[in-house]
Amino acid sequence: MKKPPTIRDVAAAAGVSVSVVSRVLNPESGPVAPAKRETVLRVIEELAYRPRAAARELSVGSTPTVGLVVADLANPFFAQLADRIVWEARSHGVQVMVMTTQEDPHLEADSLDTLLDRSVAGVIATPTGANIEKWARLQSMGVDVVFVDRTIPELGNVDVVSIANVDSARRATEYLLSLGHKRIGLISGPVTTSTGRARIEGYQSAHETYSVSMDPQLIRDVPFRGEGGGDAVGSLLALPERPTGLIVANTAQVQSSVRRLIQTGVQIPEDLSVIVFDDNPWTELTTPPLSVLRQPIDMLAVHSLELVLGRMQGKLPSTPRVIEVNADFVPRSSCSPLLLTPSR
Amino acid sequence: MKKPPTIRDVAAAAGVSVSVVSRVLNPESGPVAPAKRETVLRVIEELAYRPRAAARELSVGSTPTVGLVVADLANPFFAQLADRIVWEARSHGVQVMVMTTQEDPHLEADSLDTLLDRSVAGVIATPTGANIEKWARLQSMGVDVVFVDRTIPELGNVDVVSIANVDSARRATEYLLSLGHKRIGLISGPVTTSTGRARIEGYQSAHETYSVSMDPQLIRDVPFRGEGGGDAVGSLLALPERPTGLIVANTAQVQSSVRRLIQTGVQIPEDLSVIVFDDNPWTELTTPPLSVLRQPIDMLAVHSLELVLGRMQGKLPSTPRVIEVNADFVPRSSCSPLLLTPSR
DNA sequence: AACCGGAGTGGAACCGGTTCCACATTTGTA
DNA sequence: TACAAATGTGGAACCGGTTCCACTCCGGTT
Incomplete structure (x- = not known):
């Protein structure tokens, strides 16, 4: 029940400043002398140090997490879709927050609020069809939205992945x-x-x-x-x-x-x-x-995740993409x- | 794409200090004059202010979130279990992070690390059977663990919900x-x-x-x-x-x-x-x-969530509980x- | 010999909440 | 009337990361 080590504990134990430890953690953010990097990594290992996601999120402003808002996990189609998306996301080092709407617009609205509170960078959803202004607000806050399986035509600027x-x-x-x-x-x-x-x-x-x-x-x-x-x-x-x-x-x-x-x-x-x-x-x-x-569930999962990640990294043109996959x-x-x- | 309001924005707009706003947000934490409470609530409404989960989590140290580590969402049994647990949790105002292990101990270990990073207060899981020391470590960090459907006998001090x-x-x-x-x-x-x-x-x-x-x-x-x-x-x-x-x-x-x-x-x-x-x-x-x-999936879901929430609120005796529900x-x-x- | 640029480093501000504490005001009681 | 207790308030430290910036060494140029 003792509290976990912080970055300052690591810095102290390694005899360096917190800046150095942080740079070891995020290599792109600056240079570190090879010898010190070595030491820091060893200390991290010894102390079993793990950075706290909340701290990073607070300071960076967003988090490499996508929200998955799905109608109903008891429906095998959605369940498999969720399974594939979660799986695929993990292989990209991205967390997924799964929420269900039970096809209820109120629950959907709740879910979106929650995802907003958690500063997710992107959302994959099977929308109920309601909450149009809420979806728009989410977008205006910079959250990338991808609809899968269904869409809301009234909402512009959304990527859509569905079957033909x-x-x-x-x-x-x-x-x-x-x-x-x-x-x-x-x-x-x-x-x-x-x-x-x-x-x-x-x-x-x-x-x-x-x-x-x-x-x-x-x-x-x-x-x-x-x-x-x-x-x-x-x-x-x-x-x-x-x-x-x-x-x-x-x-x-x-x-x-x-x-x-x-x-x-x-x-x-x-x-x-x-x-x-x-x-x-x-x-x-x-x-x-x-x-x-x-319905090729794998394709739906792969494409929707690819789209949302692509958006999150700003690698996609700003025009919305519509991907239709063929059903067999x-x-x-x-x-x-x-x-x-x-x-x- | 403009940034969302913070608690300080609200305080400024309402002409009070951040402490007051915080107390309006968490009523148990102290008194607020009814008139000011009123004003603050109005301003919150106007600005569409929502507290950021990460900030609260960082300062409080944990978060009212439970992790759900389930073997495989493509399996209808687990999918329905997840659906019920997510649903039940929401009605208690608790978020659920769903992770899947695909029965792979490595993925399970990953999931546990992730949940630790996110400072979840409790975990409901269908364990693969491996990672015994990892589970123990999780417990020693103060995370409440409830196993559902299966268990690991070698691990003491865990609540278990399963069918007979x-x-x-x-x-x-x-x-x-x-x-x-x-x-x-x-x-x-x-x-x-x-x-x-x-x-x-x-x-x-x-x-x-x-x-x-x-x-x-x-x-x-x-x-x-x-x-x-x-x-x-x-x-x-x-x-x-x-x-x-x-x-x-x-x-x-x-x-x-x-x-x-x-x-x-x-x-x-x-x-x-x-x-x-x-x-x-x-x-x-x-x-x-x-x-x-x-298998009475509802019962499994309700009991496991009840147990983990009870533990999180410290309302349960420290002796582990084993609940067996009958299958029809x-x-x-x-x-x-x-x-x-x-x-x- | 004077100067420049880059690698490497640490200090400190910052993200947005919570909470402790000191202080001011009101209320209740002897 | 005086004083204790309860109520209400704001300032500031704190949670644990990231990042900007100033600064110190270097080796390499003219």
């Missing part, structure tokens, strides 16, 4: 259309989010390409939280003209949607061809294994041609 | 024994970990109770990382005398084990009755839904009596 949402939704839809399906249900995220809108757009675009008319009843936008996916599945299946295909484009609702499908005993793919967004590990453990759009479509056994279904 | 591992494994085993199974495979964690040992112990104890002799070949301890579970499944099924029951007691290996079971086309439960540890959401989406031992056995359709299987 329009294209991904289009490909999934076109795949089902090419199998002959005409009525395809879509469960997407809220239209208030960029991903929700983009995926609906891709869905529509595919219908135009195939000259298939589109029934707006088949599009359901549901919140990220809660069991909305299951309910949407229920009501889609209850339609007089039941869909023969289903795309679950809301990653947070895949579980509840699939659970409902299983509960209601729908035969997949005989009664319903299914594609879900995001390749959670269990999607190939179901019967049948589900066709998925796999992984066909499995949950889709079949409509032809197989006898007219009902 | 022996009992849980015993119940799972007894359930299969009571269904008439005599040859039950067990895939557990490494015997170097407390959970691994305890679950094997429960498995053995159940065999004694039922006076069923035990074939050591059926016990496989595999690492947490990698695909060991799948391989263990493969080799268990390749035994001349194949097991008719299987318990996967290594939460990190459930996925790879189940994947292998599905790949090899084993009929569950006809050929093999299966119980897995931990109720990941997808365990009821497989065919058939899997019988599971559900949730029977689903992946187990059936041995009788149903005709002699092969």
Whole structure:
């Protein structure tokens, strides 16, 4: 319980001034005679001295730490994203403060305040979509902001890393259309989010390409939280003209949607061809294994971290970067041609 | 990009001394005239002043932050645990620094150093089992340590929160024994970990109770990382005398084990009755839904946080606390009596 | 022989809070 | 009425680093 040594303790033990010790600690900040450097390093070792982060932060004004504001760690997509980002950051010698918003704008606002208090130099976030002025304020304080997976179009000057949402939704839809399906249900995220809108757009675009008319009843936008996916599945299946295909484009609702499908005993793919967004590990453990759009989580993590670090070091041009990575479509056994279904 | 206001700016604008502002910020530290308090609060509001965490930390010496050192966020069990702990901590006004070890003692050591540098007051961890002297050093520096899920028996004076591992494994085993199974495979964690040992112990104890002799070949301890579970499944099924029951007691290996079971086309439960540890959401989406031992993640989170906060406030007796919470056995359709299987 | 420039060093201010202490004012009590 | 106690206030030291600056040695130029 005795207090840890300070830089002055080290200086005294090594018979030099604190300036010298500090210069040994940060080699770029000035010259030190090789002999003294040696001595100082030895003393540091002996005393097991470690500089206190708070002191350095206070005097330097910021800290090589990035905040990670993620919606929900209980969602495997975000959890894996966080895991990769934390891992990647460590290899760059950067700390990560992980915060969760549970999709609640108030909690998001809290998180941003906290990160501001801790003087983080950069933030990687999956924004809820609200708190626009708060994000702007953060930027105006010199904090570099990178959005990942989603974005807020109203906010300029933000780097964004996401999957090609329009294209991904289009490909999934076109795949089902090419199998002959005409009525395809879509469960997407809220239209208030960029991903929700983009995926609906891709869905529509595919219908135009195939000259298939589109029934707006088949599009359901549901919140990220809660069991909305299951309910949407229920009501889609209850339609007089039941869909023969289903795309679950809301990653947070895949579980509840699939659970409902299983509960209601729908035969997949005989009664319903299914594609879900995001390749959670269990999607190939179901019967049948589900066709998925796999989001390249590693790419998202690497790019977002690269961007935020690049900004922090001022190595990037000031124009905002938008990086879109392609998602892989992984066909499995949950889709079949409509032809197989006898007219009902 | 202009610099944020400091406490001295606030003092100047309110026409008081910094001491007064500080006392308004921390009410317990001294009296302030109601009128001045009012003024100061207004000025704080106007200037959008926020105290910088680093300055406070430097002067106070520690910070109301707990470190969370978790093995692997990509594992849903740990991810959910982290989610709950972060959430719970926030409601207590406490920050959480999340770090991951990927089960690597070196990374764990790094994490502990970092947490020490940041002067955290407490740490909640799922230890790898190594770094014993490092943990001890952390404690000797006055950091409160709580282990969750696993422990290191060699380390005294640590609070531990875990599920009743022996009992849980015993119940799972007894359930299969009571269904008439005599040859039950067990895939557990490494015997170097407390959970691994305890679950094997429960498995053995159940065999004694039922006076069923035990074939050591059926016990496989595999690492947490990698695909060991799948391989263990493969080799268990390749035994001349194949097991008719299987318990996967290594939460990190459930996925790879189940994947292998599905790949090899084993009929569950006809050929093999299966119980897995931990109720990941997808365990009821497989065919058939899997019988599971559900770890009460909420309880683990709440208790561990309560313990570490209690210690930090010095409200707990100095004797270490060990809290065991019971896991629920949730029977689903992946187990059936041995009788149903005709002699092969 | 006088001068210049750079390597190496230590002193001290500074970052933005907290807290101790001395002092002034008000209130309560004998 | 006098004096003790409680209340309120500001000054200044302090936490542990970083960094600016002045200063001392050097060797190398003219």
